[in-house]
Amino acid sequence: MADVSEVTGDATARTVFGLALPALGVLAAEPIYLLFDIAVVGRLGALALAGLAVGGLILAQVSTQLTFLSYGTTARASRMHGAGDERGAVREGVQATWLALGIGALVIALAHLFARPVTSAIAGGSDIAAAAESWLRIAVFGAPLILVAMAGNGWMRGVQNTVRPLRFVIAGLVVSAVACPVLVHGLWGAPRLELEGSAVANVIGQAVSASLFIGALVVERVPLRPRWHVMRAQMVLGRDLILRSLAFQACFLSAAAVASRFGAAAVAAHQVVLQLWNLVALTLDSLAIAAQALVGAALGAGHAKGATRLSWRITRWSTIFATGLALIFALGHGVIPELFTSDQAVLDEMAVAWWFFVAIMPVAGVVFALDGVLLGAGDVAFLRNATLSCALVGFLPLIWLSMLRDWGLAGIWTGLTVFIILRMLAVVWRVGTGRWAVVGADLQTRHGSDSDPAAEHDRKGG
Structure with missing residues (x-):
């Protein structure tokens, strides 16, 4: 449950910056890794680097346009945390994770359907487009995993824990950082996958982070079944x-x-x-x-x-x-x-x-x-x-x-x-x-949604 000083508006600078600094680490971790990825792929030459730039730009739109899975989940989970309903706050994370998996599957399907025309439109139908398409068709399998991590960040911020998400994100990025040069350049007997190796490394690292966030939900022992009324409110x-x-x-x-x-x-x-x-x-x-x-x-x-x-x-x-x-x-x-x-x-x-x-x-x-x-x-x-x-x-x-x-x-x-x-x-x-x-405690009232009897049952410990 939230500390009394926090919910009455008397949170100290230590409390505020204690939340902000780990959150900054999560925000900064991905851009820092991208610079490392660019440095590794850059040794393959200008074509590979350009392909990574175009493919990465397209994939980045997923996280850019779907930030509600983190920010919206924080808004809903933090209210329940303040009301002392920790299980309710975690359940927001469960439903956001279901949304992440569903939307992520849709992103994969759309990316494979439109990868060629989209990369051609951006890169001009050149060899760069072909390289970008090859990278994107692999890297997009990480889309659901990226979104799961966003949902996990959302509910954990809501319960005012920004340290665990930082650890989970860094764990995934460390794995990616090790796998990237190994797979791109074929180090230590690994196959030399070149540009595609970067995409594979990305997916491996994202899988590590996503599994840690899902594991954190499982150990909370809350109902894991999907609830449409909650997901609908999150989508509003x-x-x-x-x-x-x-x-x-x-x-x-x-x-x-x-x-x-x-x-x-x-x-x-x-x-x-x-x-x-x-x-x-x-x-x-x-x-x-x-x-x-x-x-x-x-x-x-x-x-x-x-x-x-x-x-x-x-x-x-x-x-x-x-x-x-x-x-x-x-x-x-x-x-x-x-x-x-x-x-x-x-x-x-x-x-x-x-x-x-x-x-x-x-x-x-x-x-x-x-x-x-x-x-x-x-x-x-x-x-x-x-x-x-x-x-x-x-x-x-x-x-x-x-x-x-x-x-x-x-x-x-x-x-x-x-x-x-x-x-x-x-x-x-x-x-x-x-x-x-x-x-x-419930943001649904702001959007005119009806309460759900099953949710009330869960809230009361059923």
């Missing part, structure tokens, strides 16, 4: 989160497309600064995960005022932390860019985007924290509408005007800045109204 959250994610994708793909119109130096500079922005976002998202788990628990325990106090406290810490990051990047403006390139044209373009990048960090500290608060409250319909509105009003018009008016990266990053500011205004207003702070 999923619908809103997917639409929100698509808004982000439309914005950043548009930005990349427009940047490419300004020449190689502009697109290279944009990509470097954007990757640094993704690193900052990853760091701030770990605090948002802590906010989500703690706020959900407070609301589940019936402490709306405590959830509100906690929301502003975490937002204050997130803003201070983001401001510190901004200061580091401001002081390093003459050094950090040169770590990525020595091309003066690219450095000049990076200088244009750099101060936008620095300026939006403190604003993002507010946005990410309050996003986590509203996710923890299950207020995803508002987040969907706010993100879509801010994208349509702020980001996209400025992106396309940048191309028409030849504003360059200054126009693109102005669009991103306006997008972040509008989102900040939206979430600050929403949290200030208090309408999000709906108490109760």
